[in-house]
Structures are given as C-alpha cells and as structure tokens.
Amino acid sequence: MGKLIVSLSPHAHGTDSVEKNMYGVVIALVPALLVSFYFFGLGSAIVCATSVVACMVFEWAITKFILKRENGTVMDGSAILTGLLLGFNLPSNLPIWIIIIGALVAIGIGKMTFGGLGCNLFNPALVGRCFLLVSFPAQMTSWPVAGQLGAYTDAMTGATPLSVMKDAIKSGDASVLGQLPDSLSLLIGNAGSGGAGCLGEVCALALLVGLVFMLWKKIITWHIPVSIIGTVFVLSGLLHFINPVYADPFTVIFSGGLMLGAIFMATDYVTSPMNSRGQLIYGVAIGLLTIVIRNWGAYPEGMSFAILIMNAFTPLINTYVKPKRFGEVVKK
C-alpha cells in the first residue's frame, strides 16, 4: 500500500486558474482584434504584434534578470493581455520604437516595479498609454482613418468622434455635431463613414461581444461595466437634454475608448475593488470622471485618466467599503 497524503481541507479544487482567466480575456478581445484588422489592416497588425511581443519580452527579462525569480510569469497570459490592451489604445500608424517604449513603461513601470502580477496599483496598459500620450502628443493624437488596409505610418489621419464633440462644446455650435457618424454605425463599426480612432474604439459591438463572453465564462461580473456605461449614459443624456451642444447619449457611449475602458480596462482584477459594492462605487466614479474630462477637460478622451484616477482610489474603497456580512440582515 502506498503512503497516505495529509493536508488540511478542502481536498478538492475547482478548475479555475490564472491562465484560464487571462486567456479568457484574450479570447474576449479576439472579435475586436479581427475588426481592427479589417479596418486598419497592416498598421493594426504591426501595432498589436509589436506591443504584445515587447510586453512579453520585457516581462520575461525583468523577471529573470532584475527580480531573479525562478518561476516566470511570462506565459500566464497577463503580459499578452497588457500588450493587446496597450495596442488597442494606440493609433495604427504609431512607429514601432514608440510602441516599444510604451510597452517598457507599461510592464516595467506599470507592473514590475510594484512586484509583478497582482501587486500593481495602476492598470499597466493605461500607464503605458498615458505615458505615450504626454510624451508624444502629436503622434498619439493623430488618428488614421479606417479602411486604409495597406498603410502603416503613411496612413491618412482624420478627426475622431470625440474631437468633433469637443469642437462642438468649444464653439458652442450644435451643428458641428452633424459631422458625427450616427450611433448605429459607431456601434457596428464606423469604417464606412470615414471614422478614425485607436484600434480598440472603432467597433463597440465587437467589444460588447467580448463582454458577453466574459460574463458567460464568469471571468468578470456585470458591476463595473454596467455602472460605468450606465453612469455615462445617464449623465450625457442629461447634458444633451439641457444643452444640445453635448452629443446624444448613444453617440457618447459608443464612441471613443468608453466601451474598451469599461469592459476591458476598468475590470482589470488587480486594480479594481474587491467586492460588488465597491465595484459599483468605482464604476459610477469612473463614469462621472469620464464625462467631466471629456466635456470640460483638456483632452477629448477621458476614459484612461478616469480609470487611472479611480485605480488610485481602489485601496481606499477596499478599506471602507466592505461586503455585506452574513447576519447583518437579521430578520426579513
């Protein structure tokens, strides 16, 4: 007879793993990735591939040579995910060397300086993106127009829906909004109407498909995406009702990085609150900040900053917002 194995209970484990969750999110990003290939062709392929490979290389090198850890985390899917999300936040004509700098900042500063997977305070992909946005404002705000499949850095650029909205608010002239594609074409992808933007923001529908997949696979819960999108919808609806220079709520939620941010960036496990009450507070605050930055801030896009600001508040939310304990409701 063999030996008896002894340990504390539980003696069973579910089938969940870090890899399943990370690769699950990667799979959820596939529809959006395919749409970005369809709209931006070569440029999108170069940007995404560079970003993913650079993130993985930096993750591997830092783990091995600086942190000197035995077990690398390069294949757990988190670096791939950071790379993809970073790529999705970039214009498809961005030169390779800038992308590599972005990946270094995302993985090196955004993630590994804090101790690697699970320890970072801010979403690494957004750290990378915002670093590039303030360092290379010209390259990071010229958005290629969709449909130029063979083009890379030579692609023609155009105005994004968000910059049109900003112009309308600045000029106080609601007729400027007439240049916007209608919200249906924003939802299914605005290539046909000459839309421009970063890779991950041109087709809200593909991102929503990813959301449904992640909810079905129980990778994330509904709290963060729904609270962000709901808040933005309600507030922009109010603003539009008060003054029509603010775009209508459907256009607002389907444009810019809102869907990408609400579904894939704000829901990052590591940097979002640990219980559903906290997640709702976090989501509503991100929605509010997004509206404020988009309409009255210096940048046309507010999602990234809103998420980073709320990332900083996550530890505070975790300290003060606790889940409902059993026994708090004593009688019905």
Next chain:
Amino acid sequence: MNIRTFRIGGIHPEENKITAEMPTQVAALPKQAIFPLSQHIGAPTKPVVKKGDKVKVGTLIAEAGGFVSAPIYSSVSGTVFKVDTAIDATGYRVPAIIINVEGDEWEENIDRSDSLETLDAHPELTPEEIVERIKVAGVTGMGGAGFPTFIKLCPPPTAKAECVIINAVECEPYITSDYRLMMEHADEILVGLELLMKAAKVDKGYIGIETNKPQAIELLTQKTSGNPKIEVVPLKQRYPQGGEKQLVDAVIRRQVPAPPAIPVNVGAIVQNVGTAFAVYQAVMKRKPLFERYTTVTGKRLSNPGNFLVRMGTPMKELIDACGGMPEGNNKLLAGGPMMGKALTSVDVPVCKGTNSVTVISEDEAMRKSPQPCIRCAKCVSVCPMGLEPFLLATASSMHNWEKVEAEGITSCIECGSCQFTCPSHRPILDNIRLGKSTVMGIIRARNAKK
C-alpha cells in the same frame, strides 16, 4: 415554486455521489474496536471500564465528563483489551478504550425489533423525558461537528426556539449516507423529528433537502402530506448549504448574527437527519448511539458502498470490504473532500461524526503550487459568510491578529469555498485557520481575565 437557497456566496463542486443508489449493507464486525474518549465538542468522557472487563453491545464504557459532553457505549461485545491511546481523525494519539470483539451479545434493554413506534402511542414521553433519554444515550450531531444533541434542545433563557430544521442537505461531494438513511428509514426519521419538536416545545418542523435528491424529497413530502406541522423544503443545490447558518437562512430566511450567536437566537434548532434517526432509536428503542450510516467511497475503490457501521470499526476494515486501498498514494478522508479530515493512519476508527470514509487518489489530492493573488475577488464573492478571505489570509500570515479579529475571522465556518475557487491556488483557508485559532485563543484569554 421558487426553490430556496442561502443568500450569500456559495459554490457548486462536482458531486461525485457514486454510491447514491446503493442500498445500505451491514458492515462486518471488527476484530477490535477503538473508542476515542472525545468524539464530540465539549469535555472528554471518563472511562468506566478497565482492562479485562467484559462488555456487551450497548454497555456504557465512558461517562460524560462535564455538562457539555456525551457518554460513549460499546458497539461490540467482548473484553476490554486496554484503556490506552489511539490515533484519531485529528492525527494525534488520544485517550481511547480498545475492546477485543467476542461474539455479538446485546444488552437486554435494547429493543431490537423493526416495529415502528409512533409518538401518539407513547403519551408518557414528556419533553423532559425525551431530552433525558437523548442525553443518556450519548446522541451527538451526526453531521460532522458532533455537538451533544440534548444541549441544543435546551436553549439559553435569552433565546426561544420556534422550529426544528432537519438538515438533509448533504451538500458535501461523494457522501450519500444521509440520503440512504432517508430512503430506507423515512418513518423513523419523521418520528425522530416529532420527538425533537416535542422536546424543544415547538410546533413547526422543516426538512431541508437539496434538489439533487428528488426521490427523497418526493418520499418525505408524501409521508408528511397529512401533517401540517412538518414541511419538506426543497433547496437549490449549493455548497455549503449544509452549514447550520446557511441552512437556517435558506429555510426560514433568517440570518444568525455573528458569533457567539447560534441558530436558536433566531428561533431555529438544526439537527442532522442521522441525528433524528439516532434520537428515534435512543428514545423509542432505548438504543444508545453506537452505530451509524457511513458512506465508503472514492472513484478508484472497486466496490464503494453505504454501510451500517459499528462505531470503533477501524477504517481499514471498511476499505477492505470495498475492495481495498487502491494502488499508489492516496488521501484518506474522514468526511468529504470539502471539509473532511485527511487521516494519518488507516486504523482510525469510525466515530459518532464519521459520515463518510472517502479515498482520493494522488493526482486529485495534490495541491497545485500557489501563484500570486491576482485580486480577482472570487473568494469574496463565494464566501457564504460575507467575509473577505484574501484579506483574512494575508493579515493572518502577517500575524496581524487585531486586524483579522476586526474583519470578522471568527465568523469563518471553514467551508473552503474560497480556496476551492481561487484561480491562483492559494492556501487561503490554511492561513485563515491559523488566524482564527489564534484569535479564538486571544478572545478566551481576554474573557478569562474579566
């Protein structure tokens, strides 16, 4: 009808109820029976026999060692071999009485007939008399924890019992002993419930059963159809529904406050199905608690089954009856895979709380190496007590006892849902147990000073 369940957290582990439809067999008598002196929560018992004494089946061998205690009766006839120590489910050597089995001679006062005694036929049974008989028979909770049953029936003066809830949930994977008991002895269990209700002076009894046991639900519903006092409550499958607090929440929609509150503080007395059966036997048949229904199971056992086992039987004899220990290294559990105790020896005996002997193979038993916490919050969402397991585990590992006490670590029921769910395979519950036992010690010391 809206099928009820508890309202916070919970998981759904693979059921593996491979022995569900296997009728109970009577296990062979052991050659030697081992009776650890502490088989319940509370003070250990004091032996009343010595080496060389002759005992019969049903002879008192150890008396209650305090108020919270329960006497132990011999399950075999024979000679006391020694009063010494033996390894029990905790892995420690504990004081125990060891009896060499000779024949099978029973004490005469035990009614061994199968005839069903109903409560109506015994008007002489007052609540006090029922409680006394339960106490004398050494009945304890049969679901695992093993709290002496009579104490639950005498609530503190600050609380008032309103109902008795029979725990027929059996949410642990693999185990089917309660299910077999219901299918084979439904009438006795119902009389047992009536006895418990009379003893606790309440008019309402519930039987909570998960919907994965439709035949048991149907059988008991049919048998109680003429009795408005007893209600069978089908419950949606969810682990740990068999936890006392979760069951009370599921059945009567009341949540027991944080410890030291107990279910009777919200009016509920919870008893296991096996306990109801033992109560019936103790009160109606004058049969002390010395045998029980136990499932012997495991995917790699050649003949798993359900057994009526004399307590004190070493687990090795049960496993041999099921085709022997499978090749290679195994994990032997007293109980199921979620909350069972891994044993250090195959000679550990079946005790009052042993509802299952489960054999798990090495590849199922070995833990994966832990990865960093990715703060996915899944442990928080599955915790049935609404705690934050990741926080309790981390603070415990840093020995921050004030923090874990403030975060409610004493409410943890150690169900293991957090660790089961953790995608990073972190030993969450190991750390929480460390914190919980330390904090309990600190609280006891603090109370002792007052």
